Amino acid sequence: MSDIFSLISQSATGLFHLVVFPGGLFALLFGLVLKGIDRKVEARLQRRVGPPLLQPFYDLVKLASKETIIPETANKTLFMYAPLLGFTGMAVCLALLPVPGVYYGMENMGDMLVFFYLLPLPAIALMVAGSSSSSPFGALGFSREMTLMFAYEVPLLLVILAVAMQVGGEGSAEFSLRKIIEYQREHGSFGFTLSMLPAFVAYLLYLPGTMGVPPFDVAEAETEILEGPLLEYSGGLLAFFQLTSAMKLVIALGFGVVMFFPGTVAGGPLVNIVWFAAKCLLLMLVALTLCKAATARMRIEQALSFYLKYPATLALVSVVLAWVSL
Amino acid sequence: MNLFSDIVVRSPWLYRINAGSCNGCDVELATTACIPRYDVERLGCRYCGSPRHADIVLITGPLTLRVRDKVLRVWQEIPEPKVTVAVGICPISGGVFRGGHSIEGPIDRYIPVDVNVPGCPPRPQSIMEGVLLAKKIWLDRLNGIAPGHKEERHVSLP
Numbered sequence: 285m286s287d288i289f290s291l292i293s294q295s296a297t298g299l300f301h302l303v304v305f306p307g308g309l310f311a312l313l314f315g316l317v318l319k320g321i322d323r324k325v326e327a328r329l330q331r332r333v334g335p336p337l338l339q340p341f342y343d344l345v346k347l348a349s350k351e352t353i354i355p356e357t358a359n360k361t362l363f364m365y366a367p368l369l370g371f372t373g374m375a376v377c378l379a380l381l382p383v384p385g386v387y388y389g390m391e392n393m394g395d396m397l398v399f400f401y402l403l404p405l406p407a408i409a410l411m412v413a414g415s416s417s418s419s420p421f422g423a424l425g426f427s428r429e430m431t432l433m434f435a436y437e438v439p440l441l442l443v444i445l446a447v448a449m450q451v452g453g454e455g456s457a458e459f460s461l462r463k464i465i466e467y468q469r470e471h472g473s474f475g476f477t478l479s480m481l482p483a484f485v486a487y488l489l490y491l492p493g494t495m496g497v498p499p500f501d502v503a504e505a506e507t508e509i510l511e512g513p514l515l516e517y518s519g520g521l522l523a524f525f526q527l528t529s530a531m532k533l534v535i536a537l538g539f540g541v542v543m544f545f546p547g548t549v550a551g552g553p554l555v556n557i558v559w560f561a562a563k564c565l566l567l568m569l570v571a572l573t574l575c576k577a578a579t580a581r582m583r584i585e586q587a588l589s590f591y592l593k594y595p596a597t598l599a600l601v602s603v604v605l606a607w608v609s610l
Numbered sequence: 611m612n613l614f615s616d617i618v619v620r621s622p623w624l625y626r627i628n629a630g631s632c633n634g635c636d637v638e639l640a641t642t643a644c645i646p647r648y649d650v651e652r653l654g655c656r657y658c659g660s661p662r663h664a665d666i667v668l669i670t671g672p673l674t675l676r677v678r679d680k681v682l683r684v685w686q687e688i689p690e691p692k693v694t695v696a697v698g699i700c701p702i703s704g705g706v707f708r709g710g711h712s713i714e715g716p717i718d719r720y721i722p723v724d725v726n727v728p729g730c731p732p733r734p735q736s737i738m739e740g741v742l743l744a745k746k747i748w749l750d751r752l753n754g755i756a757p758g759h760k761e762e763r764h765v766s767l768p
Contacts, residue, residue: 323651333652339621342654345614346621346665349752351689353662506659518662518689 298379306387306538307378314561315530316340318537321565322573329577340530344523352519355418362416366409367517367524373405374531381538382461385548385556394459399539400444403494406528407433410503413525414513425512428584429503435591436493436500439486442599446483447474447543450606465546475544483602484544486595491571493591494536495529499579500587537564540571615752619745621654625664625688629681629717631671634731635698639668642734650738653745661687666744668737669723672700672707673715685721691751693744695725697737702726 302308319340327334336342354360380389380398389395407429414426448457451467458464474480493500504512514525541563549559582590626639642648658664661684673681685694699705701717708715717723724747727740 327649327651331646332649333646334649335651335654336620339654342617342620345617346619346623349614349618350665350691353687353689506657510659511663514663515660516662522663 301387302375302379306381306383307375311378311381311531311534312527314564315532315534316344318533318565318568319530322568322576325569325573326577329573340526344526347518347523347526348520350519352521353516355516357418358516359416359418362412363516364521366413366416367521367528369412370406370409370528371524371531373402373409374528374535377402377405377535378531381535382465382542382546383538383557383560384465384542384546386553386560388462388465390461395461396444396448396459396464399461399535400441403440403532403535403539404433404437406532407494409528410513410525413517417513417516419515421509421511421515422513424509425503425515428509429513431584431588432493432500432503435588436490436595439490439591439595439599440494442596442603443483443487443490443543446480446599446602446606449603450474450477450480450609453609461542465542468546469548473545473547479605480544480602482598482605486599486602487540487544488567488571489591489595489598491536491540491567492575493587495533495572497572497576499575499582501581502584502587505581533568534564537567540567612753615749618752619749622665622741622745622748623656623658623663624650624741625658625661625667627667627669627681627684628677629669629671629701629715630674630677631698631700635670635700638731638734638737639670639697642737645734648734648738650741653738653741655741661685662689664688664692665748666693666695666741668695668697669701669717669721670697672704672710672713673717673720675712675714678714678720682720691748693724693748693751694721695727695740695744696723697727697740698732699728699730702728705730 304310317337317340320335320337323339324334324337354363377399380395382389382395390398410429411426414422414424414429416422444459445457447464448459451464452458458467468474471477475484492498496504504514509515514522517525538560541560545563548556626636628636642650655666661667667685667688669681669685671677696702696717700707701715701723704710704713704715707713714720725740725743727736729736732740
């Protein structure tokens, strides 16, 4: 009997983490507000007035009110399910996102590797979308998205390895986010550790690539390949892509905060949630908004060689430093 | 329902169709978007690259014979409800190209135009006023006050 109760309570907490916090509602609202702040600050940096703060919400309501067109020549099943692929991937990933001081995800398992495998899902969803929409621009976007993904996944893997080796010590690696947070509570945040600084810079450079913002928005370049994979999407299906992007923003920023600045403050869980959100916001302003407002789009081969040269090298430096345990 | 449509019209995405324009109006459209003083993003607007994402479509140029079929096809790709704005004197009357051998315009021979923004080229202020008017028409259409394109008339490809 008690087994059944514990099972029910377990699945209830699991559902809570999936639907309310940190996944689901919290992440959606937080991600959309972050996007609104991003657009407003970018406009102010360019001396424009900018859209209202709640613009991403208005966009979603608008998209829901529009007609959804599915092209006759498209592969209908794939075309319909591509947005859901990215959305569900991000929803599951969010349920595992630790919020330091409040929630620790999968506790003692190697959840960092789960993040590494789930994070590219929106990009894969875009690839499926581009290739199933039967438009030449979609196919172009598909090939660009794939090239870009190969470019930015290399530094991400090296960053994860550097952090894991620093925590593991003595040549071994530790892939549990809870252990990583606890290690940094004792030894100081990796964002302020000299040997981890190159990895942190590499992660900062990884962020604009994975979020597809300038100068790495080559796959969705609206002025050259007409938004590539998203070209044929309209209405509700396009809204799903926007939701996925907002959730991915929270995951990418939250993952960075957990790896490099997981410090907590005294006070209840509510204070720590606000503290976590503030750190995410700061990370976004530095890595995405500033970068977006100041740069123009690269060509695909420039983006590829950039990622394989600089962030990968920086992360590799950190891996070596962690290996010789400096 | 009213609140819903009030929120919907706060996010008008703009799409530009060049129907054989001399590029003067297109430069003004870019100005409207890029120069801080005008900044259409404050109205929630965004220039989108795909006709499938558009709500308000801005057409420039006198509709030449060569682009006619393509313009009509792209216009039909835009999901309903949509609002059409003719920017510049060319789509309205043909402008300086009126009577030319390759001119198929004025554009409302083929497409139901909702707002005319005259000028050669029009100033950014009048383009923004045109977008605001288009927003009003869009709201009326959502509330069922103004007729939509579907019941109004059909575009037939020649």
